Amino acid sequence: xxxxxxxxxxxxxxxxxxxxxxxxxxxxxxxxxxxxxxxxxxxxxxxxxxxxxxxxxxxxxxxxxxxxxxxxxxxxxxxxxxxxxxxxxxxxxxxxxxxxxxxxxxxxxxxxxxxxxxxxxxxxxxxxxxxxxxxxxxxxxxxxxxxxxxxxxxxxxxxxxxxxxxxxxxxxxxxxxxxxxxxxxxxxxxxxxxxxxxxxxxxxxxxxxxxxxxxxxxxxxxxxxxxxxxxxxxxxxxxxxxxxxxxxxxxxxxxxxxxxxxxxxxxxxxxxxxxxxxxxxxxxxxxxxxxxxxxxxxxxxxxxxxxxxxxxxxxxxxxxxxxxxxxxxxxxxxxxxxxxxxxxxxxxxxxxxxxxxxxxxxxxxxxxxxxxxxxxxxxxxxxxxxxxxxxxxxxxxxxxxxxxxxxxxxxxxxxxxxxxxxxx
Amino acid sequence: xxxxxxxxxxxxxxxxxxxxxxxxxxxxxxxxxxxxxxxxxxxxxxxxxxxxxxxxxxxxxxxxxxxxxxxxxxxxxxxxxxxxxxxxxxxxxxxxxxxxxxxxxxxxxxxxxxxxxxxxxxxxxxxxxxxxxxxxxxxxxxxxxxxxxxxxxxxxxxxxxxxxxxxxxxxxxxxxxxxxxxxxxxxxxxxxxxxxxxxxxxxxxxxxxxxxxxxxxxxxxxxxxxxxxxxxxxxxxxxxxxxxxxxxxxxxxxxxxxxxxxxxxxxxxxxxxxxxxxxxxxxxxxxxxxxxxxxxxxxxxxxxxxxxxxxxxxxxxxxxxxxxxxxxxxxxxxxxxxxxxxxxxxxxxxxxxxxxxxxxxxxxxxxxxxxxxxxxxxxxxxxxxxxxxxxxxxxxxxxxxxxxxxxxxxxxxxxxxxxxxxxx
Numbered sequence: 001x002x003x004x005x006x007x008x009x010x011x012x013x014x015x016x017x018x019x020x021x022x023x024x025x026x027x028x029x030x031x032x033x034x035x036x037x038x039x040x041x042x043x044x045x046x047x048x049x050x051x052x053x054x055x056x057x058x059x060x061x062x063x064x065x066x067x068x069x070x071x072x073x074x075x076x077x078x079x080x081x082x083x084x085x086x087x088x089x090x091x092x093x094x095x096x097x098x099x100x101x102x103x104x105x106x107x108x109x110x111x112x113x114x115x116x117x118x119x120x121x122x123x124x125x126x127x128x129x130x131x132x133x134x135x136x137x138x139x140x141x142x143x144x145x146x147x148x149x150x151x152x153x154x155x156x157x158x159x160x161x162x163x164x165x166x167x168x169x170x171x172x173x174x175x176x177x178x179x180x181x182x183x184x185x186x187x188x189x190x191x192x193x194x195x196x197x198x199x200x201x202x203x204x205x206x207x208x209x210x211x212x213x214x215x216x217x218x219x220x221x222x223x224x225x226x227x228x229x230x231x232x233x234x235x236x237x238x239x240x241x242x243x244x245x246x247x248x249x250x251x252x253x254x255x256x257x258x259x260x261x262x263x264x265x266x267x268x269x270x271x272x273x274x275x276x277x278x279x280x281x282x283x284x285x286x287x288x289x290x291x292x293x294x295x296x297x298x299x300x301x302x303x304x305x306x307x308x309x310x311x312x313x314x315x316x317x318x319x320x321x322x323x324x325x326x327x328x329x330x331x332x333x334x335x336x337x338x339x340x341x342x343x344x345x346x347x348x349x350x351x352x353x354x355x356x357x358x359x360x361x362x363x364x365x366x367x368x369x370x371x372x373x374x375x376x377x378x379x380x381x382x383x384x385x386x387x388x389x390x391x392x393x394x395x396x397x398x399x400x401x402x403x404x405x406x407x408x409x410x411x412x413x414x415x416x417x418x419x420x421x422x423x424x
Numbered sequence: 425x426x427x428x429x430x431x432x433x434x435x436x437x438x439x440x441x442x443x444x445x446x447x448x449x450x451x452x453x454x455x456x457x458x459x460x461x462x463x464x465x466x467x468x469x470x471x472x473x474x475x476x477x478x479x480x481x482x483x484x485x486x487x488x489x490x491x492x493x494x495x496x497x498x499x500x501x502x503x504x505x506x507x508x509x510x511x512x513x514x515x516x517x518x519x520x521x522x523x524x525x526x527x528x529x530x531x532x533x534x535x536x537x538x539x540x541x542x543x544x545x546x547x548x549x550x551x552x553x554x555x556x557x558x559x560x561x562x563x564x565x566x567x568x569x570x571x572x573x574x575x576x577x578x579x580x581x582x583x584x585x586x587x588x589x590x591x592x593x594x595x596x597x598x599x600x601x602x603x604x605x606x607x608x609x610x611x612x613x614x615x616x617x618x619x620x621x622x623x624x625x626x627x628x629x630x631x632x633x634x635x636x637x638x639x640x641x642x643x644x645x646x647x648x649x650x651x652x653x654x655x656x657x658x659x660x661x662x663x664x665x666x667x668x669x670x671x672x673x674x675x676x677x678x679x680x681x682x683x684x685x686x687x688x689x690x691x692x693x694x695x696x697x698x699x700x701x702x703x704x705x706x707x708x709x710x711x712x713x714x715x716x717x718x719x720x721x722x723x724x725x726x727x728x729x730x731x732x733x734x735x736x737x738x739x740x741x742x743x744x745x746x747x748x749x750x751x752x753x754x755x756x757x758x759x760x761x762x763x764x765x766x767x768x769x770x771x772x773x774x775x776x777x778x779x780x781x782x783x784x785x786x787x788x789x790x791x792x793x794x795x796x797x798x799x800x801x802x803x804x805x806x807x808x809x810x811x812x813x814x815x816x817x818x819x820x821x822x823x824x825x826x827x828x829x830x831x832x833x834x835x836x837x838x839x840x841x842x843x844x845x846x847x848x
Contacts, residue, residue, distance in 0.1 A: 110803035112536065142591040145569045148770050149804030162770060164592045167566040172596075172603040173588065179596040346572050346586060374798070379534035380573030 004055045011133035018128045021100050032290050036230055042256035043233050049240050058130040064090055070192045073135035077309045078165050080333050085204035086196045087188035093242025095129035096120035097286030099403035114372040115403040117146045124157050141165050143344040161187055178334045198326045205319055207246050214253035215315035221260040222304045223362050226269020228260040231303025232293045238310050239287045275302040276422045279359050282370035282378050284309035292370055299416050304362045307355050313340050343377035352388045359394050366422045371400045428479045435557035442552045445524050456714050460654055462694055466680035467657050473664055482554040488514055494616045497559035501733045502589050504757050509628035510620045511612035517666025519553035520544035521710030523827035538796040539827040541570045548582055565589050567768040602758045622750045629743055631670050638677035639739035645684040646728045647786050650693020652684040655727025656717045662734050663711045695726040700846045703783050706794035706802050708733035716794055723840050728786045731779050737764050767801035776812045783818050790846045795824045
């Protein structure tokens with residue numbers, strides 16, 4: 001076991017507090033993931049990545065920095081990873097998925113902020129996330145009021161750059177976003193000292209697209225009955241996508257998919273063929289937020305997809321064709337990002353269509369709408385989702401929760417009743 | 425007493441429910457306003473306007489409609505009244521200030537939505553607001569997640585048009601907003617059948633600017649010690665500004681200001697000269713949301729200003745110079761509206777400057793930051809306001825509340841303790 005304490009110390013982590021965080025994870029991970037039956041062997045890679053969550057990957061980032069490279073933190077799928085990579089920097093999704101860092105955040109942020117935002121801010125404020133500590137700056141966006149205003153406060157503790165995402169899909173909205181991409185490009189060039197050339201961007205986009213393609217392949221494999229991989233494992237893979245080395249991650253996802261192809265061919269599942277198939281839709285789930293998936297799985301269901309930013313919204317939309325020029329590529333990136341069917345847009349009817357398609361094509365018997373408490377945009381769309389699914393006779397369970405364990409009993413009861421209803 | 429029941433019936437109001445609403449108001453108004461000592465005589469006009477709140481003014485709107493005119497509902501200071509007036513339509517701020525309509529809204533909207541949004545939606549859903557019923561359509565905006573997504577649901581019950589407000593004050597943000605104004609102009613022309621000409625717009629802007637000028641004059645009068653008008657009365661005037669006839673309203677505000685000038689000259693106040701002077705800052709207060717002002721006043725303080733959308737943010741920023749052309753005027757309107765220091769912008773440091781200036785120039789001894797529960801944008805700015813005021817040694821009281829009466833006792837206790845501290 002490598003000792004990372006000097007690295008964490010160098011990153012100005014609160015070592016005692018950070019110890020508490022890391023002590024809790026292995027047991028939680030073992031209970032949640034390692035205890036599953038009949039896991040694909042290729043999940044071993046992801047088990048290893050998690051076992052080194054604040055170790056090896058952080059070491060890689062630090063080595064990159066030691067060689068003069070930059071690390072850029074991000075929280076949202078609207079921030080284009082390929083632009084960051086093209087500048088020679090490494091993009092990393094930041095810690096945001098645990099109640100552990102929430103009390104720290106509540107010293108500053110309003111309490112009725114969603115758990116994701118509080119957790120992410122708390123990780124910086126409490127100095128317990130090596131990724132934000134390692135990042136040269138953070139790129140925020142304006143996808144919700146909570147994050148938009150949190151970034152203003154975060155900027156007092158860490159270099160933060162905010163890009164605007166428009167709220168209506170209009171011609172001028174696209175222009176504005178394109179200009180924001182140009183400004184972000186200039187910012188990245190200024191920070192890294194590297195020029196983002198057309199060639200570098202083609203390469204970076206290819207790298208990122210390969211990752212997305214692998215994730216789409218994994219997503220497709222979940223159409224099979226029985227599902228060849230558990231919802232927990234599939235969610236974990238998407239979560240890891242946000243911070244792992246892109247090329248290595250892609251290779252390992254494809255290896256996993258090869259194994260799943262074999263399972264599908266032989267009818268082997270991670271669960272019984274008659275397990276109720278559930279689509280989860282709504283707010284994103286950052287590591288280690290596995291709460292809902294675990295409850296569903298413990299209750300006998302199998303999650304076959306996540307219509308979420310830690311799911312389809314991250315990998316579904318491919319970059320459109322372009323002429324190879326830098327300007328043309330930025331336009332393609334703008335179009336790709338704006339294709340994300342996020343509740344930040346008004347209207348956002350495409351998301352409803354996505355959910356209907358996913359429910360149908362992945363043969364989901366029910367949908368669970370997962371809403372982080374105080375996330376206004378998704379909470380408001382829940383009603384539309386409910387109405388649209390009702391028209392197709394697909395039952396919906398609406399869950400609103402946070403990162404605490406306080407409502408576990410209640411959630412279990414509701415989930416079990418929902419599954420019981422589906423089984424009838 | 426004119427009988428408006430046939431008009432309300434024509435507007436498809438829920439008459440029984442509406443009766444309950446109207447029955448409650450006179451007593452509440454008498455207790456809150458008419459019981460005040462030494463009110464300016466010119467407040468008689470506003471007393472009359474409130475006594476006819478769902479009567480005479482609605483009748484005027486209906487007469488306007490009978491003559492082929494249009495009525496346009498709005499909720500936000502970003503919607504330019506002059507553009508609506510230039511199309512020959514009447515802009516009206518819609519009902520949004522009471523707990524009465526909140527339960528209706530909660531049948532549809534997420535509960536943890538701010539009271540203002542729930543109240544406004546509930547008025548439509550429960551058919552208890554003659555203004556929204558009389559409106560040919562509503563113009564919404566994207567100033568917060570709660571409203572942005574509420575408008576999508578509102579559109580299922582009432583014609584609703586949404587204009588985008590940018591989130592960063594950039595060149596492209598201004599371009600986007602300008603384009604939204606052009607689209608709104610086209611929409612208004614299409615709905616009214618009238619052309620918005622340069623001449624009509626000059627006239628309409630002059631009308632609206634006269635109103636704003638009168639409100640600025642009233643606001644200035646409150647600098648005097650003793651304050652010549654109570655906080656409640658001044659707030660009421662701004663609230664009425666959103667739906668009264670513009671020219672008549674302006675005339676009556678100026679008459680009130682003439683009277684206040686006399687009071688100031690003779691040192692006559694609406695309160696003792698040593699009453700603690702309070703600036704209220706934060707979320708808007710729609711009629712009949714007089715809760716905080718009443719508590720402050722009952723506790724012996726005088727509110728000398730509202731840094732709010734029902735306060736300075738509504739009337740402070742004058743239209744800049746323009747070349748008289750339609751294009752030039754739209755640019756001037758864009759610049760005027762974007763000058764509004766709303767928490768929807770990131771960053772929004774100008775608002776902090778405004779609060780410091782108001783506290784200093786209006787000789788406020790303390791500031792009360794008023795936050796509607798679940799209003800993320802203002803809640804996040806509260807900390808910045810607190811820090812900035814602390815640097816100037818101005819005490820701040822942070823209040824987070826809704827429209828219910830449940831926290832009245834607690835608020836009173838906190839306000840009294842705050843005033844006691846100021847008096848020392």
